[in-house]
Amino acid sequence: MLFFLALPLIVYLAFKQKYKESIPARFFLFKNPPFSKQNAIWFHVCSLGEARALKPILKELEERDVLITTITQTGNSEAKRYKAEVRYLPYEMYLPFWIKKQKTLVVLEAEFWYLLFAVARARGAKVILLNARISDKSVKKYLQFSWFYAKLLSYVEKIYVQSEVDKNRFLALGATNIEVIGNIKLATEITTSKEYKKPNVLSIVAGSTHESEEKSVLAAFIEYRRHKKGVLIVVPRHPERFESVSELLSKAAQENGLSYSRFSQEKDLESDIVLVDMMGELNNIYKISDIAILGGAFNENVGGHNPLEPAFFGCKIITGKHFFHQKELFKYVHHVQYVERDEIYSALVKAEELPPSIMEEKIDLEPIIKKLKES
Numbered sequence: 514m515l516f517f518l519a520l521p522l523i524v525y526l527a528f529k530q531k532y533k534e535s536i537p538a539r540f541f542l543f544k545n546p547p548f549s550k551q552n553a554i555w556f557h558v559c560s561l562g563e564a565r566a567l568k569p570i571l572k573e574l575e576e577r578d579v580l581i582t583t584i585t586q587t588g589n590s591e592a593k594r595y596k597a598e599v600r601y602l603p604y605e606m607y608l609p610f611w612i613k614k615q616k617t618l619v620v621l622e623a624e625f626w627y628l629l630f631a632v633a634r635a636r637g638a639k640v641i642l643l644n645a646r647i648s649d650k651s652v653k654k655y656l657q658f659s660w661f662y663a664k665l666l667s668y669v670e671k672i673y674v675q676s677e678v679d680k681n682r683f684l685a686l687g688a689t690n691i692e693v694i695g696n697i698k699l700a701t702e703i704t705t706s707k708e709y710k711k712p713n714v715l716s717i718v719a720g721s722t723h724e725s726e727e728k729s730v731l732a733a734f735i736e737y738r739r740h741k742k743g744v745l746i747v748v749p750r751h752p753e754r755f756e757s758v759s760e761l762l763s764k765a766a767q768e769n770g771l772s773y774s775r776f777s778q779e780k781d782l783e784s785d786i787v788l789v790d791m792m793g794e795l796n797n798i799y800k801i802s803d804i805a806i807l808g809g810a811f812n813e814n815v816g817g818h819n820p821l822e823p824a825f826f827g828c829k830i831i832t833g834k835h836f837f838h839q840k841e842l843f844k845y846v847h848h849v850q851y852v853e854r855d856e857i858y859s860a861l862v863k864a865e866e867l868p869p870s871i872m873e874e875k876i877d878l879e880p881i882i883k884k885l886k887e888s
Contacts (some may be wrong), residue, residue: 516540516604516606523536523540527540529753530752530753531586531751531752531753532586533586534586534589534601535584535585535586535589535601538600538601538603539584539601539602539603539604540603540604542603542607542611545600545601545603546600547600547611547612547613548580548598548600548613548615549598550578550580550598551613551614551615552578552614552615552616553577553578553579553580553598553615553616554574554577554578554579554580554615554616554617554619554885554888555579555580555581555582555615555617555618555619555633555638556579556580556581556582556597556619556620556621557581557582557583557602557618557619557620557621557624557629558581558582558583558584558588558592558621558622558624559583559584559585559588559621559622559624560583560584560585560587560588561585561587561588561591562698562818562819563588563621563622563644564581564583564588564589564591564592565591565698565701566621566644566697566698566700566701567581567592567595567621568595568701568702569697569700569701569702569878570697570878570881570882570885571595571596571597573878573882573886574882574885574886575596577885577886579595579596579597579598580597580598580599580600580615581595581597581598581599581600582599582600582601582602583599583600583601583602584601584602584624587792589601602626602629605626605627605628605629606628608626608628608629608632609628609632612629612632612633612636613636614636614637614638615633615636615637615638616637616638616639616888617638617639617640617641617885617888618630618633618638618639618640618641619641619642619643619885620640620641620642620643621642621643621644622643622644622645622646623645623646623647623648623651625662625665627661627664627665630665630668630669631665631668633668634668639670639671639888640668640669640670641669641670641671641672641673641884641885642669642671642672642673642674643673643697643881644673644674644675644696644697644698645672645673645674645675645679645683646674646675646676646679646838646841647679647682647683648816648837648838648840649837649840650816650837652682655682655686656685656686659685659686659687662686662687663686663687663688666683666686666687666688667687669688669690670690671690671692671884672688672690672691672692673692673693673694673880673881674691674692674693674694675693675694675695675696675841676693676695676841677693679693679841680693692880694876694877694880694881695841695874695876696841696842696845696876697876697878697881698819698821698842699821699842699845699874699875699876700875700876700878701821703796703821703822703825703826704796705796705797705800706793706794706796706797707794707797708797708800709782709797709798709800709801710781710782710801711782711801712744712782712783712801714742714743714744715741715742715743715744715803715804716743716744716746716782716801716802716803716804717734717737717743717744717745717746717802717803717804717805717806717861718745718746718747718748718798718799718802718804718805718806718823718828719745719746719747719748719806719808720748720795720798720799720805720806720807720808720818720823721748721749721750721795721807721808721809721818722747722748722749722750722758722806722808722809723749723750723751723808723809723811723812723815724754724812725811725812726808726809726811726812726854727747727749727758727761727762728761729811729854729855729857730745730747730806730808730857731745731761731762731765731786732857732858733857733858733860733861734786734861735765735769735771736858737858737861737862738769738771738785744782744784744785744786744787745785745786745787746782746787746789746798746802747762747786747787747788747789748789748794748795748798749788749790750808750809750818752790752792755788755790758788759775759788759790762786762788765786766784766785766786771784771785771786772784772785772786773785773786773787773788774786774787774788775787775788775790776788776789776790776791776794777790777791782801795822796822796826799822799823799825799826799828800826802823802826802828803828803829803864804828804829804830804831804861804864805823805828805829805830805831805870806831806832806857807820807823807830807831807832808832809833809836810832810833810834810835810836810839810851811832811833811835811853811854812833812835813835814835815835815838816835816836816837816838816839817832817833817835817836817837817838817839817840817843818839819839819842820832820839820842820843820846820849820870821842821845821846821872823870824846824870824871824872825872827869827870827871828869828870829848829850829864829867829868829869829870830846830848830849830850830870831849831850831852831857831860831861831864832849832850832851832852833851833852833853833854834851834852834853836851845872845873845874846870846871846872846873847870847871847873848867848868848869848870848871849870850863850864850867
């Protein structure tokens with residue numbers, strides 16, 4: 514009933530660039546048939562970050578048949594880089610007819626879909642949760658519906674959690690066979706795809722920014738430019754926002770006597786303000802940047818983004834205080850400034866005196882690899 518009531522909204526969203534591939538595939542099975550292979554290892558991830566986190570694990574499973582389902586288009590595109598069959602995960606009502614028998618289903622982070630777990634288990638798959646977490650913001654909701662999650666988790670054979678805090682939260686929901694393994698993103702190989710010339714002045718990148726965050730960063734940068742030299746490189750999180758962000762940056766540059774360019778057109782970083790309106794460039798930009806203003810944590814509802822990449826390249830990281838989805842990763846990154854929107858300018862000035870952010874610790878994936886090879 515809910516599906517049919519929501520049909521007008523679903524159809525409307527399907528015409529948006531962000532969903533034009535995923536919604537037809539997930540809600541109408543358009544170009545999204547069941548996997549052709551059976552008795553394989555099936556990984557389910559949500560989006561880009563989780564898809565990337567699979568790389569070191571899949572490297573150890575090259576001789577096995579691997580399947581991957583995703584939720585988002587960016588996650589799907591990343592998953593297609595691997596030697597694997599890739600699909601979108603259909604809406605739950607399709608799963609009893611869509612899922613075939615597999616050896617193991619590995620679900621990353623917090624993708625808790627009841628019929629996914631129940632049907633996969635009924636078809637004979639072992640269900641494993643990997644990199645599992647329950648955020649501070651979500652824990653109350655989970656506990657309110659503990660009866661539901663206890664039933665859902667009863668289908669799970671093994672849970673690898675990010676931290677002791679997560680372990681205790683899963684125990685409170687009635688889960689068993691839990692092991693603290695850390696965040697598997699710590700094992701991700703961080704690389705670049707291209708080499709760019711570093712600007713000859715201080716380079717500030719605003720990475721993975723969300724709506725309204727660019728405005729705050731821009732205000733801080735313009736104030737900074739009144740006293741010091743520097744360039745601002747903006748890399749929005751979602752490509753469908755490129756046009757609106759371009760309008761914002763272009764107008765601000767014109768009003769303040771600064772030069773502006775779009776990276777897709779100029780292919781250089783010589784302007785005072787540059788919009789990187791191309792996917793897959795963020796690590797390349799981090800490599801030639803001095804300061805990284807990491808987005809997703811200035812808005813209350815996003816939860817932050819991965820700090821390991823800017824730390825790996827030695828950027829001085831500034832981010833917001835709402836990084837609840839990345840709390841475990843930030844434990845391993847030092848020399849980070851956590852500020853409010855109106856404190857970004859002060860953080861830019863203070864960054865001159867601070868050492869680069871650094872990443873410490875690694876994760877041992879051997880127990881996970883061993884478990885999957887036994888399946």
